[in-house]
Amino acid sequence: MSNRVVAITGGNSGIGLAISERFLQENYKVAIFARSVERMQSLKNRSPDNVLIFSGDVGSTRDLENFYQQCSERWGGVDVVVANAGVALPESILDVSEESFDNSVNVNLKGVFFTVQKSLAVLNERASIILVSSIQAQRGAGIWSVYGATKAAVRSLARSFAEELGGRGVRVNAISPGVTETPILNKFGFAEETLANILDKVAANTPLGRIGRPREIAEAVLFLASDSASFITGADLQVDGGLAQV
């Protein structure tokens, strides 16, 4: 798979970082789009010739256009797009402010839509697009109403994009991680003990008895990007230890 190019939003932390590292191992050229340069720079330092970093906000279509233009100028096009950047804020209905609602939709829905739309100008033949949804797209939980709705929208986009882009030979799939050990868990605002109790409960309710590791999500993304998945499009791959099935 050398000389293949992957573009990853949010490729500097948690699941996205594991995806960046896994594709680098497979000799992909890796283009990372996120806001924090510091967290991207260490990956760039490790493999300067194979990593492109771009500081931008997925809510900005101009940033996305500039990112893909740089990918194209440097490597001629993009083979794999991973729309991974996302935010998750647990809030009960009455606690949701207009600002936090708009931010979730801006990053998780608008960001994903335009991450794909702006990639179309530079996509190579037989490209693969992977959208990071969540098992929360298909489960109900009060504090996740807005987040779950944005992730259900992402799952829907995978279906519509698959239909529209199939004629170009472009495959589009969603991936739905279960609860996964990443920095996002510490952004929820829970006290340490509360978070630990929640994670224990999640693990107890999961058929495989634990939460996920970022590397396990990255392996599934790599599979969807590869020719091993050449007849899979419009699907949603659950990587959750079975949590959403029970």
Ligand SMILES: NC(=O)c1ccc[n+]([C@@H]2O[C@H](COP(=O)([O-])OP(=O)(O)OC[C@H]3O[C@@H](n4cnc5c(N)ncnc54)[C@H](OP(=O)(O)O)[C@@H]3O)[C@@H](O)[C@H]2O)c1
């Ligand atoms: N961890 C889980 O349990 C879990 C479960 C299901 C689904 N997911 C989904 O998996 C994806 C990755 O989450 P994670 O757990 O790896 O969380 P994370 O460690 O907090 O990473 C989130 C990433 O998104 C980027 N990002 C956030 N807002 C952005 C913006 N406006 N513009 C550009 N980049 C932005 C962040 O980079 P900067 O801050 O540098 O911009 C960071 O790289 C998300 O879509 C999340 O919803 C996670």
